[in-house]
Amino acid sequence: MEAHDCSGADAFESGLVHRRRILGDAWVDRSLDQRTAFNGEFQDLITRHAWNDIWGRPAPGDRTRRFMVLSMMLATHAYDEFAMHVRAALDGPPDSRLTPDDIKEVLLMAAIYCGVPVANHGFGIATAILREKGLLQAFAPPSDPV
Incomplete structure (x- = not known):
């Protein structure tokens, strides 16, 4: 680019x-x-x-920008744009596409830096999009440590 x-x-x-x-x-x-x-x-x-x-x-490239934009949309409570960029990140070209796990990491980080209510709302939006796209996996509780 x-x-x-x-x-x-x-x-x-x-x-x-x-x-x-x-x-x-x-x-x-x-x-x-x-x-x-x-x-x-x-x-x-x-x-x-x-x-x-x-x-x-x-620089820094489309993939990094996707992480940045998702984070900034959450931080500013721009939830419509967050949803738009989640969809775009999941559907984008392979070299800049984000996975559901990538988006989950953005949301977990947002819980700490933007607040739990922001992350909770973001998880709701992303979950609906993942469900719509058939990308939502069932919850698997962590196994007990040995």
Whole structure:
């Protein structure tokens, strides 16, 4: 992945490439189809700045950014965006995809640094998504130590 130093229409187009890579075509198409005279400039702004200027940077890489974004969405109680990024992380390209265990680790860390209520809410959201995708495994209690 290489950084894209561009502006205007080029920055928007470059941002769309990154946005589609991370969130998938269906999500991006729905977002763009919902543009109005009221929110269109906002869609342009986030595509150019979040998706081009930030996600287009070469370091630290998409997988690390996914961990960062999930953590920040929990810390700021941005639960709709957390759900969106959980889905994107599970469905993303193999080199940046997160596993259910990866997401669980983010949530366990959030319990300590953001608070148990935040992690509890996040576990509820992630559990529903994992169930929807058929990725939820039955609980296996830890075995007794020898």
